[in-house]
Structures are given as structure tokens and as C-alpha cells.
Amino acid sequence: MDADADAALVERYLEHVRVGKRLAQRTVELYALDLRKLLENARAANIPLTRVQTAHIRRWVAQMHAGGRSGRGIALILSGWRGFYAWLGLHDQVPSNPVQDVKAPRSPRPLPKALGVDDAMRLADHEDEGADPVLEARDVAIVELLYGCGLRVGELVGLDVVASGVARGWIDLDAGEAHVLGKGSKRRAVPIGRQAVQALQAWLGLRGQLATTDPALFVGRGGRRLTAQSVWLRLRRRSMQAGLATPVHPHMLRHSFASHVLQSSSDLRAVQELLGHANIATTQVYTRLDFQHLAKAYDAAHPRAHRKR
Structure with missing residues (x-):
């Protein structure tokens, strides 16, 4: 050659x-x-x-x-x-491309990052005493909905205060439900827990102080619908204030919601419905997170988990 x-x-x-x-x-x-x-x-x-x-x-x-x-x-x-x-x-140097049909080996799918229960509770219970009370009430409600309902950030910012012909999503506090428009334009109803209902009631009692005419459930200082980027930034700041080791983003709370529900119930189908996954294979990744949780508990508690050095 x-x-x-x-x-x-x-x-x-x-x-x-x-x-x-x-x-x-x-x-x-x-x-x-x-x-x-x-x-x-x-x-x-x-x-x-x-x-x-x-x-x-x-x-x-x-x-x-x-x-x-x-x-x-x-x-x-x-x-x-x-x-x-x-x-x-x-350039007529080779008769065919020898790489054309060659594929790389599949990489293992990375596990989603989820908070431990204690860190999730610390974030949900955090109070920023120096913050504007209106914005503080809003941010508490955001955390409660993201973690308590497993919403995507796009679903969260798409929520309106009430249902209408053009609403992408809305909340029904009387029924304790959030109606969201998920991927593939599929609607689903997600139950809202007691803590999230209380946080939403507190926020709605103050929301009018922002003098908004926007139908959005969550608005900013200017009275306009919050963007997904704004939610990312507020949540990151809040998680650092709460003393969490890792900055939190909205999807991490969705992962935490799924992992914690699965740890408690082991009902994969229910978690699939709550998350709005079209394919249960997408939801099954959380069984690996659940196994990690069990493995850590075993390592920490069982006398035969580790050999003595």
C-alpha cells in the first residue's frame, strides 16, 4: 500500500x-x-x-x-x-461507501436525574423570606405542581386559570385536577394533591396584584405568561437557596415525581398515565431508578452487603 x-x-x-x-x-x-x-x-x-x-x-x-x-x-x-x-x-475513487450501512453499538440509555425524597421535601418546603410575597407564592405553587403532578415545563406554562375554547390547559381546584396538553397534542387530567391545591389557592389570591389581563395561570412581574426559560431560572435559583447540592431544573422534578410514586406504589401503568407517556417503555426507565433506590437501601442496611475490610 x-x-x-x-x-x-x-x-x-x-x-x-x-x-x-x-x-x-x-x-x-x-x-x-x-x-x-x-x-x-x-x-x-x-x-x-x-x-x-x-x-x-x-x-x-x-x-x-x-x-x-x-x-x-x-x-x-x-x-x-x-x-x-x-x-x-x-471522485470515483471507490465503487461504494464501506461505512454506509455500519452502525455504532447502542449506548446504554442514561438514567434520568431525580432528587431524593428528603431533597424534594426541602425544596418544596423552602421559604424565601426576603422575596416579594406575590412572586414567592407563585414560585411555591410552581414547585408544588411540577413535583406534585409530574408536569412538563411546557405543560405548566401552558396552563390557564380557567377553561376556555383556546386554553391549552387549565386547573380545576374544585375537582382537584390539572388538565394539560401534552406531547402529540394529547390531553390528560392529572390529580392535584392537597399541598399543591393550597399553594395554588394562595397564589391565586395574590395573582391579581400583578394587574394582568393574561389568562395564564403563571405570570411574571409584567403580567405576561411566564416562559419555560423563566421557570428554569427561578427553579435553579430556588434550589440553590434551599441548599441542594445540585441545581434543579423542571424535568428533574418530573423525574422525581415518577420515581417517588413508583417507589411507593410499584404501579408502572399508573405512572405512565400520570406522565402522559404514549409508550410504557418510556416509563420503564424509572424501574431502574427504583432498583437503584433499593440497592442503596440494601447496601446501607444489610450486614452482608459489604465484606469487612
Whole structure:
């Protein structure tokens, strides 16, 4: 094989993506690293780049995976190699793209981050004594709905005070329900717990002080509907004030809601309905969180959990 010819092909391709496609310098550098790996593999196999076959690519993917490379990392490398061979094909250097049908190994799905029960209670019970009492009442109600009902932040900010023909969602305190518009424009009713009802009643008693004509349940200082970003920022600030080790975001409270309900009830179908998941496989990730909880309890309590050092 002609190592110099292969290196020249790689340099021509990098010049193409740098000048012709005007990719960012950092992207070009990453492409160069990936193609250097391809060159090393081809040299070790004693074949030119233009003679690489799909079987070679699959073998190299297996080697990277065995070496500890993540599925996501391998997928990025394959993407770079695929683009290189597509370019070679356009210049009649290869008859077909050997990377075209090769997929990276699946990475394990990361577990959602959930608060422990004690941290969730600390956040829900936190009182910011120096805050504007109107905004404080609003933020307490937000936390209670996110954690007590497992709402998505988009569902939360879409809530109106009362039902109407154009409402995306609304609350019915008499029935103790929140009616939300979830993903796929699917409506569902979620029960509101006693603490959340009390927090909402306190907020609604003060909401008029913001002089709003907006039908939104949650509004800001200017009387306009709160944005999802505003909720993120307020919740992050509140969690830090409450002394939590990790800044909290709205979806973390949704995960916490699901995990804690499942720990207490073990009713996966009920949790699926409450969260509005179309597929129960999406909900099953919380069984892994529940197992983690059980495993920690075992490690902490069982005399045979750990061998004495």
C-alpha cells in the first residue's frame, strides 16, 4: 500500500471541508483526528484506504467498542468516515461507501436525574423570606405542581386559570385536577394533591396584584405568561437557596415525581398515565431508578452487603 497516497487523500478531503464546506476549525480538527484513526487502522491491515471494505469497518468498530469507546463516540467517528468515503465516491475513487450501512453499538440509555425524597421535601418546603410575597407564592405553587403532578415545563406554562375554547390547559381546584396538553397534542387530567391545591389557592389570591389581563395561570412581574426559560431560572435559583447540592431544573422534578410514586406504589401503568407517556417503555426507565433506590437501601442496611475490610 502507498501510505503517502492515503495521507494525501485525507489532506485533500480536509481541505475540501475546510474551504469548500467552510466548516469550523474545531470541526475540521475533529475530522482530522477521526481520519488519522482510519489511516492507522488501514496501515495495520496493510490495505489502502480505497480498498477498505465494510468487513474492515465492522472489525474496527468492534475493536473500538472493546477498548471502551462509547457508542456515541463511535457513531461520531463513523460519521466522519462516512463523509470521507462519500467524497471519495464522488471522485470515483471507490465503487461504494464501506461505512454506509455500519452502525455504532447502542449506548446504554442514561438514567434520568431525580432528587431524593428528603431533597424534594426541602425544596418544596423552602421559604424565601426576603422575596416579594406575590412572586414567592407563585414560585411555591410552581414547585408544588411540577413535583406534585409530574408536569412538563411546557405543560405548566401552558396552563390557564380557567377553561376556555383556546386554553391549552387549565386547573380545576374544585375537582382537584390539572388538565394539560401534552406531547402529540394529547390531553390528560392529572390529580392535584392537597399541598399543591393550597399553594395554588394562595397564589391565586395574590395573582391579581400583578394587574394582568393574561389568562395564564403563571405570570411574571409584567403580567405576561411566564416562559419555560423563566421557570428554569427561578427553579435553579430556588434550589440553590434551599441548599441542594445540585441545581434543579423542571424535568428533574418530573423525574422525581415518577420515581417517588413508583417507589411507593410499584404501579408502572399508573405512572405512565400520570406522565402522559404514549409508550410504557418510556416509563420503564424509572424501574431502574427504583432498583437503584433499593440497592442503596440494601447496601446501607444489610450486614452482608459489604465484606469487612
